[in-house]
Amino acid sequence: MTIDRLTGEHEAETLNRIAETQREVINTQLIHAEDVTKFVANEVKQKIAESPGMPDKEMRRFLSSRARAAFQNAVGNLDVVCSYYVYYADELNGSEENLWRVRPAYGEDYEDRPLGLVSAYPADDASHTSWYKLPVEKGHGMWIPPYYYDEQQRFLLSYVTPVFKDNQLVAVIGVDMDFRQLLTHIEYLPTYNVGQTFMSDLSGRTHYTPEHPDGIESTRGGKLISSKGNFLVPNTHSEELMRYTWNGKEYDMAVVSLRNEMALLVAAPVHEIYAEAMFKIIQLCEVFLLFGLLSAVFCFVMSTRMTKKLTSLTKAAHEIAAGNFDVAVPEGGNDEIGDLCRAFAHTASQLKKNQEDMEMRTYHDALTGLYNRFGVDREIKAWWPEAKSAVMINLDIDDFKFINDLYGHAIGDEVLKKLSRILLSYFGDAGIIGRNGGDEFVVILKDISTVEAEKRIADFCNLPKSFTVGERGKTFSVSAGVSLYPELADDLTALFRQADEALYGVKLKGKNGYVIYDSEVEQQVMRTRLGFNLHNVSCSLPAAILIYKIDPQNTLLYASGELLRMTGDESLDDLQHRTAGSVLALVQDKERSAFHKESESENTKIFRYHLQNVQRGLVAVEICHRLELHPLYGTICYAVMVERE
Numbered sequence: 001m002t003i004d005r006l007t008g009e010h011e012a013e014t015l016n017r018i019a020e021t022q023r024e025v026i027n028t029q030l031i032h033a034e035d036v037t038k039f040v041a042n043e044v045k046q047k048i049a050e051s052p053g054m055p056d057k058e059m060r061r062f063l064s065s066r067a068r069a070a071f072q073n074a075v076g077n078l079d080v081v082c083s084y085y086v087y088y089a090d091e092l093n094g095s096e097e098n099l100w101r102v103r104p105a106y107g108e109d110y111e112d113r114p115l116g117l118v119s120a121y122p123a124d125d126a127s128h129t130s131w132y133k134l135p136v137e138k139g140h141g142m143w144i145p146p147y148y149y150d151e152q153q154r155f156l157l158s159y160v161t162p163v164f165k166d167n168q169l170v171a172v173i174g175v176d177m178d179f180r181q182l183l184t185h186i187e188y189l190p191t192y193n194v195g196q197t198f199m200s201d202l203s204g205r206t207h208y209t210p211e212h213p214d215g216i217e218s219t220r221g222g223k224l225i226s227s228k229g230n231f232l233v234p235n236t237h238s239e240e241l242m243r244y245t246w247n248g249k250e251y252d253m254a255v256v257s258l259r260n261e262m263a264l265l266v267a268a269p270v271h272e273i274y275a276e277a278m279f280k281i282i283q284l285c286e287v288f289l290l291f292g293l294l295s296a297v298f299c300f301v302m303s304t305r306m307t308k309k310l311t312s313l314t315k316a317a318h319e320i321a322a323g324n325f326d327v328a329v330p331e332g333g334n335d336e337i338g339d340l341c342r343a344f345a346h347t348a349s350q351l352k353k354n355q356e357d358m359e360m361r362t363y364h365d366a367l368t369g370l371y372n373r374f375g376v377d378r379e380i381k382a383w384w385p386e387a388k389s390a391v392m393i394n395l396d397i398d399d400f401k402f403i404n405d406l407y408g409h410a411i412g413d414e415v416l417k418k419l420s421r422i423l424l425s426y427f428g429d430a431g432i433i434g435r436n437g438g439d440e441f442v443v444i445l446k447d448i449s450t451v452e453a454e455k456r457i458a459d460f461c462n463l464p465k466s467f468t469v470g471e472r473g474k475t476f477s478v479s480a481g482v483s484l485y486p487e488l489a490d491d492l493t494a495l496f497r498q499a500d501e502a503l504y505g506v507k508l509k510g511k512n513g514y515v516i517y518d519s520e521v522e523q524q525v526m527r528t529r530l531g532f533n534l535h536n537v538s539c540s541l542p543a544a545i546l547i548y549k550i551d552p553q554n555t556l557l558y559a560s561g562e563l564l565r566m567t568g569d570e571s572l573d574d575l576q577h578r579t580a581g582s583v584l585a586l587v588q589d590k591e592r593s594a595f596h597k598e599s600e601s602e603n604t605k606i607f608r609y610h611l612q613n614v615q616r617g618l619v620a621v622e623i624c625h626r627l628e629l630h631p632l633y634g635t636i637c638y639a640v641m642v643e644r645e
Helices: 002-050 057-075 126-138 179-184 270-290 292-321 336-363 373-386 400-407 409-427 450-462 492-508 519-530 534-538 561-567 572-579 597-601
Strands: 081-088 099-102 142-149 154-165 168-178 196-201 206-209 212-217 242-246 249-257 262-269 390-397 431-437 440-446 465-469 472-476 478-485 513-516 544-549 556-559 606-613 617-630 634-643
Touching: 002 057, 002 081, 002 154, 002 168, 002 196, 002 249, 002 262, 002 292, 002 336, 057 081, 057 099, 057 168, 057 373, 126 142, 126 154, 126 168, 142 212, 154 179, 168 179, 179 206, 179 212, 249 270, 262 270, 270 292, 292 336, 336 373, 373 431, 373 440, 390 400, 390 409, 390 450, 390 492, 400 409, 400 472, 409 431, 409 440, 409 450, 409 465, 450 478, 450 513, 478 492, 492 513, 544 561, 556 561, 556 572, 561 572, 561 606, 561 617, 561 634
Parallel strands: 478 513
Antiparallel strands: 081 099, 081 168, 142 154, 154 168, 196 206, 196 262, 206 212, 242 249, 249 262, 390 440, 390 478, 431 440, 465 472, 544 556, 544 634, 606 617, 617 634
């Protein structure tokens, strides 16, 4: 009776452990696919929320390029992912901006493919429309049931999330997993000669195996029937084994739920489970008849030893379920329990290794060992709610492309690693250090005074930095943009943006140094970006060019040399100082109230105003306006003017 009871408990522990182990392997990949899709969707939502109206063609193209980079970084080494996409709603006419990248076969690189309109397929064509219609109807991200997609000639398991703005669908973003390949990851440890592991929907009516990824209505052409004669429905909320009849034989089965609302079933035949137990019981009876006392002692010793090991394994299983993969597994002998102990120890070791490897790949940069963008975001998210102050530093290597082109990418990689070590030595004790990609790095100093932060930044920038080519030393420099919270930025988004603007300001001042953000830096950056190469063109035009931002002050962004001649100013800086940065100060007082209102009604109409010249008084001019929506700076007015006779 003891052996029979322990055998049942042992079998339940074994099958449930196998089921839990396989669930963790599969769920790890499913969760990774979910997290990547949600991350990309959140970035798209944020960019769409920041821009007025629905995204136009340029914005959709921009969003697709951002999504492409994020997907490639996150799923490039995940072999079970076979494709990912960003599909814009048919109402936006955005099929040309759709993103669809497919891995043709295992080991090959992703390639771009055109993604056609869902509306081109019949409404009842589930294989071509369910991935789009189901999440849109639900209004949130979800797993799509397995289906065959003839465009890829694969059985797919997809996680898709919709993106809305003002309750209007903008796009659906998803990741496709090769369902057949995922099924091959289900490996049943051969504790018994006969047994199998397969997936099922929660109704128990359809089962999936590597040989049947399309699903079969009950295994082997007949319904799975419980031992009581009822139709079998998987119970994922119980650790007790379920007994059912299959082709006239009884099986015990462990069931666990998966992340994608499916069930994982591990089955073993009852007769094989208890065959060894029955054999031992017969042996014990024979020995008891011959050696009563010896058999009693032997039975007591054996049952105690087995119970102790099984109890230790049970405790170890609970430890692993709680996330402790360093649990001590009892050593076993050369029997089935010994095999189980060794298999259990190997499984725990492999799970720990896989978890550490996946976490390292997900959150750390492979070259430098610093946090990647995902890692930086995770660290900031954990710390930011309690942050009292922060210093954001965005930096890159000056002329890094020149270093790569002249000395090769191997030397460039050494420069990146050298800079990473310097960053750790200067800032590693005070904050978060990460590599955004390429030669771009980010440092977030946590709860540090402005004085101490600036001293560290100045010391870091002034430090000579060098690398070696052959036996010769070469120097390199960095540029850094700095922003402060809460002194300058009100929130995390503003902190990132201001640090980017400050970095751009360093570049404008000649690189090799740092700049702390202020409003003048932002204005200079805006003028420079808008006026890039425009100065060279406008010098040769017979008309004056004026560019300003549509806001309450009509902020001046650019003025050509011809306009400076009309106003009598020596330079753009003089003009900025005289007008306090407002275009309205250029015209006489009585014309200011109608200056911009006229241009809103007819975009290209010619207007007449009088500019204030510092030497000649008023100068009569004719102006032609045009308004354009800039993705970063909002509505911009471009004006061309000539002097009237």
